[in-house]
Amino acid sequence: xxxxxxxxxxxxxxxxxxxxxxxxxxxxxxxxxxxxxxxxxxxxxxxxxxxxxxxxxxxxxxxxxxxxxxxxxxxxxxxxxxxxxxxxxxxxxxxxxxxxxxxxxxxxxxxxxxxxxxxxxxxxxxxxxxxxxxxxxxxxxxxxxxxxxxxxxxxxxxxxxxxxxxxxxxxxxxxxxxxxxxxxxxxxxxxxxxxxxxxxxxxxxxxxxxxxxx
Numbered sequence: 584x585x586x587x588x589x590x591x592x593x594x595x596x597x598x599x600x601x602x603x604x605x606x607x608x609x610x611x612x613x614x615x616x617x618x619x620x621x622x623x624x625x626x627x628x629x630x631x632x633x634x635x636x637x638x639x640x641x642x643x644x645x646x647x648x649x650x651x652x653x654x655x656x657x658x659x660x661x662x663x664x665x666x667x668x669x670x671x672x673x674x675x676x677x678x679x680x681x682x683x684x685x686x687x688x689x690x691x692x693x694x695x696x697x698x699x700x701x702x703x704x705x706x707x708x709x710x711x712x713x714x715x716x717x718x719x720x721x722x723x724x725x726x727x728x729x730x731x732x733x734x735x736x737x738x739x740x741x742x743x744x745x746x747x748x749x750x751x752x753x754x755x756x757x758x759x760x761x762x763x764x765x766x767x768x769x770x771x772x773x774x775x776x777x778x779x780x781x782x783x784x785x786x787x788x789x790x791x792x793x794x795x796x797x
Contacts (some may be wrong), residue, residue, distance in 0.1 A: 592612055592613065593607040594607040594608060594662075595707065598782070605662065606661070606662060607661065607662045608667065608710070609657060610666070610667040611667070612668070612669040612670070613648075614645075614671075615673065618641045619675050619678065620761075622637040634688050638682070641682075645679060645689065646669075646693070647666060649692075652665060652666045652695055653693050653694060665694040666696070667695070667696050667698055668689075668698070670698070670705060673699055673700055675737035676697070676698070676699025676700070676702075679697055688715075
């Protein structure tokens, strides 16, 4: 927490809204086990009065520890708006879980999540997946914008292709017209080639015509 000398035992670095400013998740495990040990002794003695008294003290100590964690280590936006209280033994964690409403009260009143050795990794994995989902959602707007730009460019490309196609079709029509005119001219030229050649007056008459006059 900025301006505080309190040191949390663990802090998980999580991505913030801006990559250069991370968010820290505080994890504290400084729970005094004396209250839990008194409760276990009361169970061993089978003393109902001692069990009830030690049980109430145990619940009060858990809530008090959660409030200390919030006041010392939770400071949004530098940290998450919740913290984790790690209980180092499965027996201690099981005793908290089996007490009706205790975990819910701590979460609702103090925004502190209770974990034990078995479920800490699962909780951290869930948080990691949650933040990855948030990152994907944040990136999705960029991807959508990129797809929109690509769509606009593709539409422009389609317009250019269509205009080019029209130009090509027009040019092809012109070439077809030129081909028709060329074939018409070629037919005329063939007709010219089939006409008899004109007589040259300076040349002597053919022998056949001379014999006819004799």
